[in-house]
Amino acid sequence: xxxxxxxxxxxxxxxxxxxxxxxxxxxxVLFLCAFLSILTTLSIIAILAWEAYSFFREVGVxxxxxxxxxxPLLEPRSFGVLPLVAGTAQIVVGASLxxxxxxxxxxxxxxxxxxxxxxxxxxxxxxxxxxxxxxxYGYFALTFVTPLIAAVFPxxxxxxxxxxxxVVGIMVLPMxxxxxxxxxxxxxxxxxxxxFALGATQFEVTLRVxxxxxxxxxxxxxxxxxxxxxxxxMAVTLAAGATPKMTLDPLQSIQTMTAYIVQVSLGDTxxxxxxYQTIFAVxxxxxxxxxxxxxxxxxxLARFREVYE
Amino acid sequence: xRSDRLRRRHATTKCFRLLCAAVAWAGIVIxxxxxxxxSREGIRWLDLQFLTEFPSRFPEQAGIKSALWGTxxxxxxxxxxxxxxxxxxxxxxEEFSPKNRLSQLxxxxxxxLAGVPSIVYGILGLVxxxxxxxxxxxxxxxxxTMTLLILPVIxxxxxxxxxxxxxxxxxxxFALGATRWQAVRAQVLPVALPGILTxxxxxxxxxxxxxAPLVMIxxxxxxxxVPEGPMDAFTAxxxxxxxxxxxxxxxxxxxxxxxxxxxxxxxxxxxxxxxxIRQRAERTGR
Amino acid sequence: xxxxxxxxxxxxSTEQARPVLDVIDVTxxxxxxxxxxxxxxxxxxxxxxxxxxxxxxxxxxxLRAFNRMNDFIPNVGMEGQIxxxxxxxxxxxxxxxxxxxxxxxVFQKPNPxxxxxxxxxxxxxxxxxxxxxxxxxxxxxxxxxxLWEEVSDRLHESALALSGGQQQRLCIxxxxxxxxxxxxxxxxxxxxxxxxxxxxxxxMFELKERYTIVIVTHNMQQAARVSNLTAFLENGSLVEFGExxxxxxxxxxxxxxxYVTGRFG
Numbered sequence: 001x002x003x004x005x006x007x008x009x010x011x012x013x014x015x016x017x018x019x020x021x022x023x024x025x026x027x028x029v030l031f032l033c034a035f036l037s038i039l040t041t042l043s044i045i046a047i048l049a050w051e052a053y054s055f056f057r058e059v060g061v062x063x064x065x066x067x068x069x070x071x072p073l074l075e076p077r078s079f080g081v082l083p084l085v086a087g088t089a090q091i092v093v094g095a096s097l098x099x100x101x102x103x104x105x106x107x108x109x110x111x112x113x114x115x116x117x118x119x120x121x122x123x124x125x126x127x128x129x130x131x132x133x134x135x136x137y138g139y140f141a142l143t144f145v146t147p148l149i150a151a152v153f154p155x156x157x158x159x160x161x162x163x164x165x166x167v168v169g170i171m172v173l174p175m176x177x178x179x180x181x182x183x184x185x186x187x188x189x190x191x192x193x194x195x196f197a198l199g200a201t202q203f204e205v206t207l208r209v210x211x212x213x214x215x216x217x218x219x220x221x222x223x224x225x226x227x228x229x230x231x232x233x234m235a236v237t238l239a240a241g242a243t244p245k246m247t248l249d250p251l252q253s254i255q256t257m258t259a260y261i262v263q264v265s266l267g268d269t270x271x272x273x274x275x276y277q278t279i280f281a282v283x284x285x286x287x288x289x290x291x292x293x294x295x296x297x298x299x300x301l302a303r304f305r306e307v308y309e
Numbered sequence: 310x311r312s313d314r315l316r317r318r319h320a321t322t323k324c325f326r327l328l329c330a331a332v333a334w335a336g337i338v339i340x341x342x343x344x345x346x347x348s349r350e351g352i353r354w355l356d357l358q359f360l361t362e363f364p365s366r367f368p369e370q371a372g373i374k375s376a377l378w379g380t381x382x383x384x385x386x387x388x389x390x391x392x393x394x395x396x397x398x399x400x401x402x403e404e405f406s407p408k409n410r411l412s413q414l415x416x417x418x419x420x421x422l423a424g425v426p427s428i429v430y431g432i433l434g435l436v437x438x439x440x441x442x443x444x445x446x447x448x449x450x451x452x453x454t455m456t457l458l459i460l461p462v463i464x465x466x467x468x469x470x471x472x473x474x475x476x477x478x479x480x481x482x483f484a485l486g487a488t489r490w491q492a493v494r495a496q497v498l499p500v501a502l503p504g505i506l507t508x509x510x511x512x513x514x515x516x517x518x519x520x521a522p523l524v525m526i527x528x529x530x531x532x533x534x535v536p537e538g539p540m541d542a543f544t545a546x547x548x549x550x551x552x553x554x555x556x557x558x559x560x561x562x563x564x565x566x567x568x569x570x571x572x573x574x575x576x577x578x579x580x581x582x583x584x585x586i587r588q589r590a591e592r593t594g595r
Numbered sequence: 596x597x598x599x600x601x602x603x604x605x606x607x608s609t610e611q612a613r614p615v616l617d618v619i620d621v622t623x624x625x626x627x628x629x630x631x632x633x634x635x636x637x638x639x640x641x642x643x644x645x646x647x648x649x650x651x652x653x654x655x656x657x658l659r660a661f662n663r664m665n666d667f668i669p670n671v672g673m674e675g676q677i678x679x680x681x682x683x684x685x686x687x688x689x690x691x692x693x694x695x696x697x698x699x700x701v702f703q704k705p706n707p708x709x710x711x712x713x714x715x716x717x718x719x720x721x722x723x724x725x726x727x728x729x730x731x732x733x734x735x736x737x738x739x740x741x742l743w744e745e746v747s748d749r750l751h752e753s754a755l756a757l758s759g760g761q762q763q764r765l766c767i768x769x770x771x772x773x774x775x776x777x778x779x780x781x782x783x784x785x786x787x788x789x790x791x792x793x794x795x796x797x798x799m800f801e802l803k804e805r806y807t808i809v810i811v812t813h814n815m816q817q818a819a820r821v822s823n824l825t826a827f828l829e830n831g832s833l834v835e836f837g838e839x840x841x842x843x844x845x846x847x848x849x850x851x852x853x854y855v856t857g858r859f860g
Contacts, residue, residue, distance in 0.1 A: 010679060010682050010684060010686075010689045010690070010693050010694055010697070011682075011688055011689065011693075019488060020690065022490075023488050023489065023490055026490045027401075027405055027489075027490070029397065030397045030398070030400055030401035030405055031401050031405070031406075033394045033395075033397035033398040033401060034397075034398040034401040034402055034406070034415050034464075035415065036394065036398065036460070037398065037415060037418050037419045037422055037460065037461065037464070038414070038415060038418055040422060040433070040457050040460070041418055041421070041422060043433055043437060044425070044429060044430075044432075044433050047432065047433060047436045047437070048429075048432070051436075101332075102332050102335065105328065105329045105332040105333065106329070106332055106333035106336065108329050109326075109329035109330050109332070109333040110333065112329075113326050113329060113330065114330075114333070122333060122334075122336070122337075124584075125336055125337050125340060126336060127580075128340065128577075128580065129336055129339070129340055131511070131514055131515070131518075131576060131580065132343075132518070132573070132576075133517075133518025133519070133520065133547055133572065133576075134518070134520065134521075135518070135520040135547045135550050135551050135554070136343075136347070136518075136550070136569050136572070136573070138551070138554060139347075139550065139554045139562075139565055139566065139569060140343055140346065140347075142554060142562075143346070143350065143554075143562050143566075144342075144343075144346050170339055173336065174336070177333075177336075201318045201319055201321070201322045202322045202325075202326070203318070203321045203322035203325045203326075204318070204322075206325070207325075224424070227424060228424070230426070231425070231426025231427070231428065231429070232426075233426065233427065233428045233520075233521035234520045234521055234524075234547075234551060237551075237555075238551070238554055238555060258426065258428050258521070261428055261432070261525070262428070262521065262524055262525070265431075265435070265524060265525050265527070266524065271440075279432070280432070283428070283429055283432050286426060286428075286429065287425065287426075287429050290424060290425065290426055291421060291424075291425070294420075294421050294424035295421060298417070298420055298421070408669060475706075477702065477704060477706035478706060478708060478709075479667075480664065480667075480702060480706065481702065481706045481707075481708065481766070481769075482708075483664065483667065483695060484662065484664065484695055484699060484700035484702075484770070485695070485696075485699070485718065485719040485722075485769065485770070485773060486692050486693070486695040486696035486719065486722070486723055486773060487692070487719075487722055488692055491722045495718060495722070496708050496718075499709075499710075500709060
């Protein structure tokens with residue numbers, strides 16, 4: 001019970017000071033773990049910048065970004081990255097043609113039509129599809145999709161953009177669907193009710209009210225999915241081939257930025273040569289593009305969430 | 310009496326609904342086709358010998374022993390490093406961090422790191438661990454690379470689990486004169502644990518399937534032995550699958566399919582565990 | 596505004612009990628908006644002091660200032676002083692953890708830890724370096740919270756299996772196990788049924804022999820039933836503070852009279 005004393009009873013004693021030190025120490029260790037993420041980003045940027053800098057002392061930035069011939073490992077060497085960018089773009093466009101309509105339609109079904117029971121079945125299936133390793137999709141492209149395409153179009157090459165596009169589309173589909181689903185479900189119920197009260201049908205409510213209201217969230221989902229497709233590596237390495245070229249024909253062999261990086265790392269290109277440094281230049285480009293897309297998409301999503309909170 | 314116009318509007322809704330449903334269920338069809346195709350190709354090669362033999366030039370004698378053990382080593386080391394670090398980071402961000410610019414920067418940064426292509430992590434691992442820290446093409450180098458790759462996943466999942474813990478528990482702990490760490494350690498963490506575990510398992514299954522970073526750091530060499538320490542060279546299951554799938558011969562494709570079956574069964578078991586933990590926590594939570 | 600001047604407080608303390616908490620000119624702001632405006636009052640030892648007032652008047656904010664629980668809310672600023680046994684609890688050298696060890700709290704909704712009954716009560720002493728007989732301390736605390744008869748045979752079962760009223764008494768036992776001087780109760784019965792409420796009120800009578808209790812309540816009957824002193828807050832300002840009998844039967848302010856007779860609020 002309280003006793004009369006002149007000393008401040010609340011002043012920290014020796015034991016309190018001891019646990020304070022311990023608490024500060026723990027806090028510091030936890031902070032370091034969180035700060036590791038910043039170090040990771042800085043390391044990535046530093047490594048790519050450093051090696052790309054060496055590369056660009058040999059090859060002009062403009063020649064790199066606008067050249068249309070990519071033959072760094074063959075004579076005569078040429079370091080125009082556009083064929084790799086075109087290959088990647090072809091995959092992204094092809095994958096988007098599948099993932100965007102299918103993903104959005106699935107999301108509309110999940111968010112607007114499906115019963116809770118159906119959701120409970122479909123959501124885990126999407127999660128499983130999202131969890132299948134990319135190398136499996138690569139195998140699937142090579143041994144299942146390509147023969148299927150070849151049966152329809154006999155001119156199809158063994159390695160081709162179409163097959164890789166299709167599996168990359170399937171691969172980013174679950175992500176697209178679940179991000180779109182989140183966006184649609186963020187639209188407040190009152191908006192739907194208001195439209196129904198005006199005599200709109202479910203179709204009109206979905207297309208004229210819900211979708212426009214969720215548009216920025218849906219668009220951000222597409223950007224995130226496209227960024228994922230750009231960074232996809234194993235499926236395109238296995239199925240799309242290793243022939244950097246500028247072509248619009250999806251049945252031909254191409255090469256993406258990621259597949260090129262894998263190709264060099266598998267070979268025995270000596271460390272420190274310009275040929276070797278190409279992978280850092282390509283990776284720097286890849287990192288810049290995907291980071292830019294992600295930052296934009298996250299900004300849009302953050303603003304979208306604010307609107308409905 | 311319904312007008313023609315109204316009937317047409319209702320018909321549109323019906324068609325639209327059917328279309329969306331068909332497309333959504335197509336996901337299941339694709340999954341089924343994929344699984345069927347892989348099983349049909351690979352089941353013939355799947356026997357005990359496949360699990361206990363080293364890879365070989367002759368398909369009949371080839372197995373995944375070194376790959377399987379490599380994956381086991383890789384996952385144990387990755388889990389051992391990434392789980393404590395990831396959970397600690399999540400605890401800091403959710404329970405300790407002041408709401409200042411630095412914390413915000415860390416948060417945004419983690420979100421962006423989750424979107425960095427895995428091959429870029431491979432390059433980071435190659436330069437930082439394999440060469441700069443001179444760990445060589447070892448299991449340790451692979452695990453450290455994998456750790457950086459899945460840390461954002463773990464942190465995001467663990468933060469969600471911590472956020473789901475009711476604030477009344479923290480208040481009760483603080484009112485008893487607990488420090489932040491005492492409150493987190495004894496009261497908040499146990500409640501968040503099932504959620505954290507679920508996230509951790511999903512992150513680990515991501516690590517098991519990742520191929521590109523391992524290819525980058527040079528795990529794609531012929532390895533006919535089981536690693537005995539963290540500094541030994543290694544190969545891993547997805548690497549072996551990639552290796553076989555990239556050969557032209559039909560037989561090796563089927564070996565790849567057999568490897569895929571092993572990989573998918575492992576992932577399925579892990580996912581099932583995660584679901585089981587989640588459901589058990591929901592049941593005892595009430 | 597306050598009826599209790601400094602000299603009144605002194606007479607009160609010499610006649611009845613010395614003040615445990617002295618609130619001097621306290622203003623609390625959320626951002627810019629003041630939630631508590633220049634409140635001064637003295638809370639005497641071994642008495643039950645009730646803080647009443649319409650919802651949103653700042654009574655919980657004031658209560659939470661007494662054990663520095665407002666520290667966890669961002670953008671809360673405080674002016675003035677709160678003295679515990681004559682020492683400023685917001686002084687720079689004072690560790691808020693030390694404050695909360697001496698000034699316990701019971702919350703509006705029962706919030707036992709999702710652990711066993713025993714662990715709920717034992718945790719406070721054990722993190723605070725208690726080295727005596729833990730089991731005896733737990734039993735004593737649960738007995739003082741008038742819960743022992745009901746739980747003595749299932750101490751190691753989950754606290755979540757208890758009824759709401761039992762959970763709230765467990766939370767009181769948990770606070771008692773710290774051997775605090777003061778127990779703050781933030782509408783402790785608002786989530787409970789009338790029978791459980793009556794039990795907690797009985798309990799408070801017993802507890803005031805050993806502890807000083809400050810209770811926030813929106814229920815005027817409860818304040819009239821259990822408290823020795825009542826403070827009436829309105830819009831963050833202290834309107835009236837005095838003996839409960841006097842506040843309820845002969846209020847000195849019109850606003851108080853209107854409120855206690857139910858004419859507004």
